[in-house]
Amino acid sequence: xxxxxxxxxxxxxxxxxxxxxxxxxxxxxxxxxxxxxxxxxxxxxxxxxxxxxxxxxxxxxxxxxxxxxxxxxxxxxxxxxxxxxxxxxxxxxxxxxxxxxxxxxxxxxxxxxxxxxxxxxxxxxxxxxxxxxxxxxxxxxxxxxxxxxxxxxxxxxxxxxxxxxxxxxxxxxxxxxxxxxxxxxxxxxxxxxxxxxxxxxxxxxxxxxxxxxxxxxxxxxxxxxxxxxxxxxxxxxxxxxxxxxxxxxxxxxxxxxxxxxxxxxxxxxxxxxxxxxxxxxxxxxxxxxxxxxxxxxxxxxxxxxxxxxxxxxxxxxxxxxxxxxxxxxxxxxxxxxxxxxxxxxxxxxxxxxxxxxxxxxxxxxxxxxxxxxxxxxxxxxxxxxxxxxxxxxxxxxxxxxxxxxxxxxxxxxxxxxxxxxxxxxxxxxxxxx
Amino acid sequence: xxxxxxxxxxxxxxxxxxxxxxxxxxxxxxxxxxxxxxxxxxxxxxxxxxxxxxxxxxxxxxxxxxxxxxxxxxxxxxxxxxxxxxxxxxxxxxxxxxxxxxxxxxxxxxxxxxxxxxxxxxxxxxxxxxxxxxxxxxxxxxxxxxxxxxxxxxxxxxxxxxxxxxxxxxxxxxxxxxxxxxxxxxxxxxxxxxxxxxxxxxxxxxxxxxxxxxxxxxxxxxxxxxxxxxxxxxxxxxxxxxxxxxxxxxxxxxxxxxxxxxxxxxxxxxxxxxxxxxxxxxxxxxxxxxxxxxxxxxxxxxxxxx
Numbered sequence: 117x118x119x120x121x122x123x124x125x126x127x128x129x130x131x132x133x134x135x136x137x138x139x140x141x142x143x144x145x146x147x148x149x150x151x152x153x154x155x156x157x158x159x160x161x162x163x164x165x166x167x168x169x170x171x172x173x174x175x176x177x178x179x180x181x182x183x184x185x186x187x188x189x190x191x192x193x194x195x196x197x198x199x200x201x202x203x204x205x206x207x208x209x210x211x212x213x214x215x216x217x218x219x220x221x222x223x224x225x226x227x228x229x230x231x232x233x234x235x236x237x238x239x240x241x242x243x244x245x246x247x248x249x250x251x252x253x254x255x256x257x258x259x260x261x262x263x264x265x266x267x268x269x270x271x272x273x274x275x276x277x278x279x280x281x282x283x284x285x286x287x288x289x290x291x292x293x294x295x296x297x298x299x300x301x302x303x304x305x306x307x308x309x310x311x312x313x314x315x316x317x318x319x320x321x322x323x324x325x326x327x328x329x330x331x332x333x334x335x336x337x338x339x340x341x342x343x344x345x346x347x348x349x350x351x352x353x354x355x356x357x358x359x360x361x362x363x364x365x366x367x368x369x370x371x372x373x374x375x376x377x378x379x380x381x382x383x384x385x386x387x388x389x390x391x392x393x394x395x396x397x398x399x400x401x402x403x404x405x406x407x408x409x410x411x412x413x414x415x416x417x418x419x420x421x422x423x424x425x426x427x428x429x430x431x432x433x434x435x436x437x438x439x440x441x442x443x444x445x446x447x448x449x450x451x452x453x454x455x456x457x458x459x460x461x462x463x464x465x466x467x468x469x470x471x472x473x474x475x476x477x478x479x480x481x482x483x484x485x486x487x488x489x490x491x492x493x494x495x496x497x498x499x500x501x502x503x504x505x506x507x508x509x510x511x512x513x514x515x516x517x518x519x520x521x522x523x524x525x526x527x528x529x530x531x532x533x534x535x536x537x538x539x540x541x542x543x544x545x546x547x548x549x
Numbered sequence: 550x551x552x553x554x555x556x557x558x559x560x561x562x563x564x565x566x567x568x569x570x571x572x573x574x575x576x577x578x579x580x581x582x583x584x585x586x587x588x589x590x591x592x593x594x595x596x597x598x599x600x601x602x603x604x605x606x607x608x609x610x611x612x613x614x615x616x617x618x619x620x621x622x623x624x625x626x627x628x629x630x631x632x633x634x635x636x637x638x639x640x641x642x643x644x645x646x647x648x649x650x651x652x653x654x655x656x657x658x659x660x661x662x663x664x665x666x667x668x669x670x671x672x673x674x675x676x677x678x679x680x681x682x683x684x685x686x687x688x689x690x691x692x693x694x695x696x697x698x699x700x701x702x703x704x705x706x707x708x709x710x711x712x713x714x715x716x717x718x719x720x721x722x723x724x725x726x727x728x729x730x731x732x733x734x735x736x737x738x739x740x741x742x743x744x745x746x747x748x749x750x751x752x753x754x755x756x757x758x759x760x761x762x763x764x765x766x767x768x769x770x771x772x773x774x775x776x777x778x779x780x781x782x783x784x785x786x787x788x789x790x791x792x793x794x795x796x797x798x799x800x801x802x803x804x805x806x807x808x809x810x811x812x813x814x815x816x817x818x819x820x821x822x823x824x825x826x827x828x829x830x831x832x833x834x835x836x837x838x839x840x841x842x843x844x845x846x847x848x849x850x851x852x853x854x855x
Contacts, residue, residue, distance in 0.1 A: 131853065180775040203583060203690040211584040218581065226688045229610060231617040236610070243606040415620055 119215065121296055121327040122201070126210030129171040129196050129351075150227035170196040171351040174210070178329065180295075183322040185342035186331045187366055190501050193351040194331045198222060198300050201329065216327070219246055219294030225285030229491050230274035234265055234284055237273055241288045255291045257506070262317075263287035283310055285372040290317045296327040315340070333499030335441035337377070363441040367482050368506075375404045376485075376503040383502075385487070389427045390460060390544045394420035395485045396504045410512025411476065411528060416468040417483060417505075418425060429490040432467065435498040436507075439480035444527060446486065446498075474513075474530030478522035481507040590845050591789025596692050604695045604702075610616070611674070611703035626710040630662045637785050643814040647786040650818045653727050660815050661719055661808045664746040668804055669707040669775050671747055674700035676771055680760050683855035688723050693848045694841075697758045701751045707744065719815070728816075742810035743832060749803045752837035759844045762854050783808050800825030803833045 145545035171193040178184050185193050197327055199205045201212060227244040228237050238259055242252040252259075255313060260266055263284040265276070273281055299318075315337060322328055322341050332338050338345060338359060345362045347354040355362055375396035378385070385392055396404045396418045411416055417434050433448030449458050483505040484498040496502045513528045522528075597604075597835040617623040634655055641647040642654030671819040675697035679686065682696050722728040761767035782804040783790070791799050799805055812818045 143747065199852065200583060201583075204687065206849045207583065207585050209585060211582065214581040214583065215579075220690070227685050229614060231614045232610065236613065240606045240610055243603040244685065244691065246691075249602050547682045 118179040118181070120177060120213075121180045121182070121216055122212060122214050122329070124177070124197075124201075124212045125175050127174045127197070127200060127207045127212060128169055128209040129193075129200060129205070130167050131167050131209040131513050132167050140253065140409050165476060169208075169351050171200070171207075174348070174351070174353050176346055176353065176356045178327060180216075180327055181325045182344060183342045185338035185345040186329060186348065187333075187335070187345055187363070188348035188354075191350075191464065192348040194348055195222070195300060196351075197330070197348070198298050198331055214296060216295030218296040218298065219292045220298035220300075220301045221245070221289045221292065222298075224282065224289050228273060228281070228285060228529075231272055233272055233451075234260070234263075234269045234276070237284070240289055241285070241321050242291075245289065245292050246294070247292060251293075255338070259284075259287045259291050262290065262313075279310070282421055286310075286314055290314070290321075293462050294326075296329070297321065298329045300331045301333065306419070306464060325365060333435065333497075334443075335367065335499070337442045339363055357412065360440070364439055365440045367437065367441065374406060374505055374507070376505060385496050385501065387487075388423075390421045390423050390426040390487050390495070391464070391487065392419065392421040392485060392487060392503065393464070393494060394418065395505060397483065397505050397507055402468070408508035408510035409429050411509055412512040412530075414473055415438040415471045415507065417471060418465040419469070419485065420464065421460075421487070423462060427496055429492055431486065431488045431490045432458070433486040434469065434490055435484045435502070436471075436487055437482045437484065437498070444476070444526070448486065457515075472529075476507075476509050477512055477526060477528040477529060477549055478511065481509070483507055584624050586591055586849065588846070589842050592694065592841050592845060593692065597694060600692055600695055603691055604699055607695060607699035611699060612706050613697070615703070615707075623710065626707040627714050630666055630711050630714065633662055633666075634659050641784065641785045648790055650787040650789060650812070650816075652724060652812075652816050652818060656718060656722050656728055657786060657787065657812065657816065657818075659715055660811050663708070663711055663715055664743055664807045664811050665779070665782065665784050665804065666711060667704050667743065668746045668750050668807070669779075670707060671701040671704040671750035672754050672757075672775065674704065674833045675750065675831050676757035676761060676767060678754075679758045679851065680765070680768075680855065686855055693851055694755070694844060696795050697751065697754045701754060702748055704747070704750075716816075731817060733814075733817060739811065739814045742807045742814065745803060745810075745826075745833065746807045748837060749807070752833055752840050755837070755840035755844050759840075759847050762851050763847070778802070778804065787812075787818075796822070797825070801832060802830035805829070 120484055144265045174193070174197065185196065188194050196205075198220065199222070201214070202222065204220070204222070209261075213539070227241055229240065232240065235256075238256065239249070239252055243249070260269055263286070265280050268276065268280065273284070276284070313427065318330075318337075318341055329340075330338070331343060331397050341358045344357065345359045345366075346356045347362055348492065349364055355365065378391075378392065378393045398416045398418045399405050400414050400416070400417065402416070403414060419432060419434070421432070431448050431450055433446060433451075436444040438444055447469060449469070458465070485496045485504040486498060487496040488494045494500070513523055616625060619625060619795045621628065637658045638655045642649070642658070647654070678696045678700040679693065686693065686696075719728075719730050757767050757771065779785075780820040781799070781802050788796075788799070788805065788809055800822065806821060809819075809821040810826065813821050
């Protein structure tokens, strides 16, 4: 019998509209309100303010040792769920039973103070995360070694590079050993090498028989770490099932269109540097494609947006993810030689990027818009808030009548094969000699 | 897969099985029940005790960062009371000639400032503490009470430094013959009075910090409160200045008792009115207990509000 670790039953969380910021009033407002209607507070159902449910009727069970990925777009209620499970906020209705010591990591480096040294921060952060002092002392050397900051243990962390800072923060977190671990997207830190190390550590944790609930936008990470996944949408559970199946469904449901046009509710993307207005898959005549394309068909990714202000770090591009969850590649307009970088005109701009032909395998792909100020700010982030398009590649992979279906492997590039004479090198040697 | 799977989980398992699980798991690992709670609740003392190390580390952090990036560093713990005494001596001692119970005015004020500055520091730090720790509150769970408690306790270091300064001043005054100091057994009562000052600060600080989360007005009200409080506390003057008709009312201010207690313990002035000190202790406890209940009631929404 496998024991139950977490049991969530009918959890709901209601917030007042206007976001948490609107939650606090000044005493004057309260007094004015009270002066206008002194008896309002005495009646039942006193809140006249609009409310919304960030989470409603969420139920699921996690057995000991299971690693659960929680996926969903921004605003689906993933973070609210984690906050409730970590006891940071209370549910409005329903509840959860947690069997075992729970530790949560909603952010790395919580409570780090720039003026304190690495050593001091390790102890403070450890205590904040719920590690007993003895345990921190025992693991201290290991933590420092993992973070690769041995030489700077007694330096104030404000003098650390951002990489060192994140490494130390993650190192403390990684040495947390609760029976049940709740993690929110902390893998997205540091450079690629460190990310790999973090992912490895997470895998270790997952294999160590601990129960993990893991929120991520990176389908690759979810896929490699989690056995099951919980898909949230608009505060409700869409599905709770085997990871691979669920991710395929999740991605196919999300990117169903071949054209995206900015509407009023995409306000989150708007920015003065490159405000995307249209994102579409087009044929060479710039007409949006409908239906599947062949592997040899020329397909363009059309990106239109308004610019008002220049920024040297502006990055525009797109990400291609297979519907099965593997990230295929990112492509950015600034990948090209600098003299070919687009100069955005004040007002409307149009870019078109031609996808390599004979490169993608047969299958379904999600194309997501990337707009960011590199290392500064995300405007359109894949997996988070980026508009998504769907590309279906069917056939055309090979000229051989023997190959009609998908190729084994991720990609299906067309590679040149030459037949060369057996004595070609010998000939050359002869000539040179 | 169909959405049915998720809702299947919804179906309650037989209660006997659930009960068995809870007890079976309870043998090694604790069962934590997360539910929507409402209404008043008492302080969870055992939980606070489990988090005592966090209280310690947060207090140490507050002490360590207090004077970081200041040119004079910990010297401020001396400069602050010293400059206040200087101004008070000139203004109230020399110019206004306020009474000081036969003790040199400067010394009398220095002794009074000792618990007063502890109180003011603890009060202002704890009142702003929750808002200052909003990131932490939104990202990690721990008993929220630790935050104002750590801020109050962090004031003790400054207090100890100021106590050394006062000791030095007493020696100087004694050697110079301006004041004859006698060490009496009653000096042992001082930690008790200091504790009363801390608890008073904590009681008010708990109220204000919790209110501050919802009403940021507290930040503006606070300087006003401490200023008013200073006027009704015999720091710059001796309590004999207060007409006896008002003395009962005066005793409602716990800090009046604390300051009198310090003068009595160190300088050997009039014995404090023990009834008044008892009354103000009772008042502080009432304020503390009500504050704790209020805090516990509203702390549920801290993470949603900050």
